[in-house]
Amino acid sequence: MPAALVRAFNASTLWGLEWKENQRDFKVHRPFGVSFICSHANAVKQIVKCRGAPGMSEAMPTSVGGLVMNPLGKPMLPSEQKVYDVVLKQAAMVNDVKQQKGINVLDVKPEIVSPSTIELLNEAYERCGEVCAEYAKTFYLGTLLMTPDRRKAIWAIYVWCRRTDELVDGPNASHITPLALDRWEQRLEDLFLGRPYDMLDAALSDTVLKYPVDIQPFRDMIEGMRMDLRKSRYKNFNELYLYCYYVAGTVGLMSVPIMGIAPESKATTESVYNAALALGIANQLTNILRDVGEDACRGRIYLPQDELAQFGLSDEDIFAGKVTDRWRAFMKDQIKRARMFFDEAEKGVTELDKASRWPVWASLILYRQILDAIEANDYDNFTKRAFVGKVKKFLSLPIAYTQAFVQPVVTSKFARAS
Numbered sequence: 001m002p003a004a005l006v007r008a009f010n011a012s013t014l015w016g017l018e019w020k021e022n023q024r025d026f027k028v029h030r031p032f033g034v035s036f037i038c039s040h041a042n043a044v045k046q047i048v049k050c051r052g053a054p055g056m057s058e059a060m061p062t063s064v065g066g067l068v069m070n071p072l073g074k075p076m077l078p079s080e081q082k083v084y085d086v087v088l089k090q091a092a093m094v095n096d097v098k099q100q101k102g103i104n105v106l107d108v109k110p111e112i113v114s115p116s117t118i119e120l121l122n123e124a125y126e127r128c129g130e131v132c133a134e135y136a137k138t139f140y141l142g143t144l145l146m147t148p149d150r151r152k153a154i155w156a157i158y159v160w161c162r163r164t165d166e167l168v169d170g171p172n173a174s175h176i177t178p179l180a181l182d183r184w185e186q187r188l189e190d191l192f193l194g195r196p197y198d199m200l201d202a203a204l205s206d207t208v209l210k211y212p213v214d215i216q217p218f219r220d221m222i223e224g225m226r227m228d229l230r231k232s233r234y235k236n237f238n239e240l241y242l243y244c245y246y247v248a249g250t251v252g253l254m255s256v257p258i259m260g261i262a263p264e265s266k267a268t269t270e271s272v273y274n275a276a277l278a279l280g281i282a283n284q285l286t287n288i289l290r291d292v293g294e295d296a297c298r299g300r301i302y303l304p305q306d307e308l309a310q311f312g313l314s315d316e317d318i319f320a321g322k323v324t325d326r327w328r329a330f331m332k333d334q335i336k337r338a339r340m341f342f343d344e345a346e347k348g349v350t351e352l353d354k355a356s357r358w359p360v361w362a363s364l365i366l367y368r369q370i371l372d373a374i375e376a377n378d379y380d381n382f383t384k385r386a387f388v389g390k391v392k393k394f395l396s397l398p399i400a401y402t403q404a405f406v407q408p409v410v411t412s413k414f415a416r417a418s
């Protein structure tokens with residue numbers, strides 16, 4: 001348990017727990033600044049009491065025997081706690097504005113721009129759509145199921161993410177220095193202030209003006225790229241989780257304000273953000289498992305080193321690229337974990353605005369099938385690239401539709417087997 005601070009609080013009720021430096025007592029924060037010091041046992045009682053209150057999310061971390069547990073029922077890793085703080089801040093921001101203004105902040109703000117600007121912006125959005133279609137057919141397919149306004153906003157976010165990733169993965173990657181990433185971050189700050197540098201930035205600048213999108217996940221994605229520049233090994237899942245948050249969990253947080261939360265949803269805002277975060281993490285873990293061979297060719301191993309060792313595997317085995325029983329057993333474990341994050345994400349999709357559920361289900365089901373494809377390749381992710389064929393892709397659309405609009409009778413297992 002970190003000495004400084006363990007927080008397991010619900011931002012909407014403002015109940016909180018602080019682990020005191022003496023490692024014995026907790027400070028319990030209550031709404032309106034009333035707080036008190038109490039023993040560990042009492043603090044656990046308090047937090048259990050607070051979680052039992054109506055409207056509390058099941059996705060919230062719980063405290064068991066002094067350990068903060070994650071939604072998967074495992075003790076929370078330090079990086080999970082750090083990321084969870086971001087989720088709470090994102091959700092608290094939305095809740096604050098909602099309370100102050102008494103409006104649904106996830107509604108689109110009206111456009112107040114001249115016709116010529118609208119024309120230029122439309123062109124910029126069109127270009128973003130073309131880039132998305134060119135680089136990511138599956139995501140593009142998902143965006144076609146969205147309302148036109150949301151589709152444009154997601155294209156703009158997609159393009160910014162893709163350009164950010166290209167800085168460290170693209171053809172000029174070998175020339176990219178931390179300074180270049182600092183400049184990219186300055187450009188980001190500028191576009192959030194309404195000062196876009198180019199057309200594609202202008203589309204995002206317009207999007208963040210219209211939707212309540214916070215800058216923090218964007219900054220964090222750049223941080224992920226910095227991490228990619230300085231690191232090619234991950235000691236354990238704690239380190240890998242943080243990387244996955246930076247480069248992919250952030251996409252989930254960026255997308256929620258666009259997708260919108262259903263006005264009739266009873267879930268807490270943070271539980272929806274948490275599910276979106278889980279979808280990003282699940283996607284990235286899947287990406288990593290699909291690309292083991294490709295990444296190894298670039299000298300990169302995005303797998304927890306301690307878990308590899310537990311299965312008697314080392315870097316040399318990855319570079320040798322032989323599918324052995326040890327490798328299969330290791331992969332089974334990794335796939336199981338990725339699926340747990342997909343399952344966690346599922347809980348949040350139903351809470352999204354009705355019009356957004358279909359595309360999100362579609363992308364979830366499609367991405368999850370890559371894990372099935374790795375299994376079908378007998379875990380050979382060294383020489384074979386797992387992919388979902390066109391027929392399966394199109395068959396996923398009605399399944400996603402059923403999940404989104406009909407009573408959700410299709411379970412994750414059924415969707416996987418399709």
Ligand SMILES: CC(C)=CCC/C(C)=C/CC/C(C)=C/CC/C(C)=C/[C@@H]1[C@@H](COP(=O)(O)OP(=O)(O)O)[C@]1(C)CC/C=C(\C)CC/C=C(\C)CCC=C(C)C
Nearest residue numbers: 142158161162165248251252255275276280283348349363
């Ligand atoms: C409540 C709830 C479940 C809400 C849904 C929230 C939501 C829409 C989440 C989306 C999560 C998502 C799509 C994450 C993307 C993860 C990802 C693929 C990250 C990639 C990182 C780096 O990986 P790597 O370098 O190993 O991979 P490549 O070989 O380079 O591909 C990224 C490349 C970072 C950049 C991410 C993107 C370019 C994708 C951004 C996608 C969107 C904005 C589209 C989201 C749209 C739909 C329809 C889900």
Ligand SMILES: [Mn+2]
Nearest residue numbers: 165166168169
């Ligand atoms: Mn990449």
